[in-house]
Amino acid sequence: MALIPVAEALRRVTGDAAPLARSERVPLNAAAGRVLAEDLPALRTQPPFSASAMDGYAVRSADAEAPGATLAVTGVAAAGHGFEGTVKAGEAVRIFTGAPLPDGADSVVIQEECAAIDSADGDKRVRIETAARRGQNVRPAGIDFRDGHAGLPAGRLLDPAAIMLAAAMNHPHLSVRARPKVAILATGDELRLPGEPLQPGQIIASNSFGIAALVQAAGGEVLDLGIAGDSMAALDSAIDSALGHDADVLVTIGGASVGDHDLVQKAMLARGMALDFWKIAMRPGKPLMSGRLDGLRILGLPGNPASSMVCGYLFLEPLVAILAGRNSPNRIRKARLSKGLKANSERQDYMRGRLETAADGTLTAVPLAEQDSSLMRVFAEADCLIIRPPHAPEAPAGAQVDVLLLG
Structure with missing residues (x-):
């Protein structure tokens, strides 16, 4: 399967996504960050008197x-x-x-x-x-709102101002759109959870925690499937769990390529997954898998931490936001390079960087010295990704570039 461009991959991951039809009633004090499922009328007049x-x-x-x-x-x-x-x-x-x-x-x-x-x-x-x-x-009485007035429309994100208005309109409970349920599965015999003892050759499973935080911030509900070892039986059991819990999205981490120990794709195909693509022309994050298993959306992220998080920001975050009824976040800004960069290859590059803001508000992007996709410390130090399009020519210091804001 040929490498596909990032923009094409995003279109195919999110193109037919729409807010979930499910809704639920929640207490007002639990509604912050949710999305209204229906118009919310005022149940009283404010102020009720002059x-x-x-x-x-x-x-x-x-x-x-x-x-x-x-x-x-x-x-x-x-x-x-x-x-x-x-x-x-x-x-x-x-x-x-x-x-x-x-x-x-x-x-x-x-x-x-x-x-x-x-x-x-x-x-x-x-x-x-x-x-x-x-x-x-x-x-005057009713200068703010009147009984029966539609104070908040369906689809409104319940930010602090909306929560305040809902309370003033005398609503103790709100009907909100259901959060998309995202099942997250880390894969690999080498992985252990934080706090567990490590044997020689084992490492801590960290990617899934970063991806879970990203899902929650985008408006999703996390179903933690834990770690599946490198066996078809373990992966099959995890798929059953995702389907049994009515997950909307299954995110796997690692093992989505086609090496001898990369069994995720094989397990998904054996269960009947319709594979859309699994290779993107980007760095880091080339081996990203996308497919469908019945009504379950499947996104297989790379195992390297930076690769996993970059793909999470590019593809998973907008997908979850759309399913939750939110606007897909716009993280792209313009900045000037602090130093020159060499010409790029055929893959779109996402370089970890830091932003500096001048007194006039101009942003300068400073590429970090280490760019290896396994380095979590470097990713945590970065507050942006410097985007280098495919075949971009050499860029001198001061050249304008697109950056993707992190956090």
Whole structure:
């Protein structure tokens, strides 16, 4: 099978992907980061009454059309404790922010523009130093939203602002789109979990934890299938588990090539997988497998850590985001090279790099010295991937390049 371009591979992985039709109801305090499954109408009017926007005095604007009007203070209105009477001619009510505007009043004069007057007989009076205008410093009932108003549309990502609005509209539970279930399987006799004792020749399975974090950040739910050894029986059992748990995507890590010990592709084909492709013209990440097994999407990532994570950002993250009903993240930016790079070969290169930001906001991409695809420390130090298209000519320092933001 010939190498295919990165853009073509992405189109084939995500081209027919769409938000999942499944939905579920969750408590409001568990809805952050989810996507609304249906329009969310307001269940109340906000504010439910005309309210004061400032601390001051509620008055009839007709009583203070000119500066210097003196009015009798007949009561107090505070948030949660309104004034039960009516403001009559020549009267004012001391009022605080959020309190209901008393009946009869149509204006609030801020306290800085008023002067309290002490009276020998104990009556309270206030002098209004400025002219009052009808409706000033008053929030009319329903100025934010009204009962029945569709405050949030289906498909809205429930970010902090949306969660706040849903709460204000009096929704303790929300209907949200189901998170795509992504089964993750590490493969290889040499792998052990963090904390397990290592025998000679064994290493820690780390890729699956990075990929799981990527899936969760993109809006997916992780089904950890653990580690499958290099046997058809172990792989067959893992496939059964993914299918039995109704996974939407099965991600395998390692073993997707065609070497003597690369059994993942063989196991998938034996179960009836329709193989789409398994080689991409990119570096790192050439042996990426994509296929379908009934309704299960299968993505076989390379075993080298940097290769696995680069493919995760390029192909898995956008796939999960689309299935979750989110916008596929746009991580591409423009930057200037800190130093020259040699001409590239026929494979699109993703070089680990660091970004530096100048005072004017210009980004400079600094390629890291070590680019081996097995180096996790280097990948953790990088905050971008410098993209070198196939057959790109030599690029001098200062040349503009595309970079893919990490994290």
